[in-house]
Ligand SMILES: Nc1ncnc2c1ncn2[C@@H]1O[C@H](COP(=O)(O)OP(=O)(O)OP(=O)(O)O)[C@@H](O)[C@H]1O
């Protein structure tokens with residue numbers, strides 16, 4: 001196998017951005033080279049080899065699409081993360097179809113880019129160009145995340161106004177009972193909307209994590225404890241197994257615990273109340289990651305529905321008040337930690353959710 005010239009080639013016509021990436025990726029121990037435009041990148045690709053290129057799509061002279069095409073032609077095993085501005089999702093779709101392995105919207109948060117790079121280096125080297133279903137799914141969810149972030153932002157202000165004013169009105173001692181009841185109802189509905197907006201923000205990655213280095217196992221235990229009563233009433237017995245060593249994770253504990261609780265709540269809804277079933281939760285350390293598996297014996301998810309379960313507002317529980325944001329929020333939180341979440345399922349057999357989180361680097 002030929003020696004790589006560097007781990008990563010950064011292709012961007014903005015000097016400031018190149019400098020930032022060189023610094024941040026260099027600090028993480030990656031060997032980095034840069035190209036100041038598409039033509040420069042193509043020259044470098046002709047003479048060198050890289051595991052990954054981070055490529056801006058809109059550049060003068062020769063755009064990122066041409067760079068991507070050249071990279072895939074010269075080095076089919078090379079991974080490419082494309083970075084592109086808001087409103088150019090269609091171009092990004094094209095890039096994914098051409099073999100880009102991931103997509104990070106610009107302007108990007110450096111944490112999100114570092115997480116995307118980490119995901120590339122943690123997986124086995126690719127055997128050829130592939131715009132697999134995973135990349136397409138990530139892209140679709142990213143487009144929805146952009147929209148959700150916008151929606152959450154514009155809805156937040158009017159809602160804060162409605163809530164603030166109605167709470168103030170409620171303090172008025174001269175209110176009659178009927179008026180009080182109506183205003184209390186406005187407050188209650190407003191709070192429900194707030195919860196929806198918070199979940200949309202979590203899905204879109206628009207939240208700031210408060211991280212601390214900690215063991216994830218107590219977070220799993222706390223989520224199970226929180227749901228214990230409801231699980232038992234649904235005839236579900238939760239069995240938690242913490243096997244072997246597990247190094248700490250740098251994470252936002254309350255947010256992760258909520259994400260785990262969402263998975264448990266879904267198993268509860270999928271359980272058949274007429275038969276008692278076991279919900280198995282297992283933590284382990286695999287390939288330098290913390291892995292948490294949630295396996296239920298519920299109704300399962302059909303093959304055509306499975307790719308949509310993380311989509312916002314996708315729910316088969318509309319009649320039982322499902323909003324369709326539980327898994328979307330869990331997805332956003334796990335991705336924000338640089339991790340991944342996936343589902344496997346068989347109708348009538350049950351469902352497995354696997355959460356993977358990067359361990360705190362030493
Ligand atoms: N463990 C599971 N077993 C079977 N189906 C599941 C499971 N988890 C998720 N699903 C399916 O995925 C859909 C989306 O789940 P999600 O948690 O996002 O929304 P929801 O549970 O319907 O509503 P909520 O916003 O209250 O969580 C569910 O409606 C259900 O169809």
Ligand SMILES: [Mg+2]
Pocket residue numbers: 262265266325326327
């Ligand atoms: Mg749910």
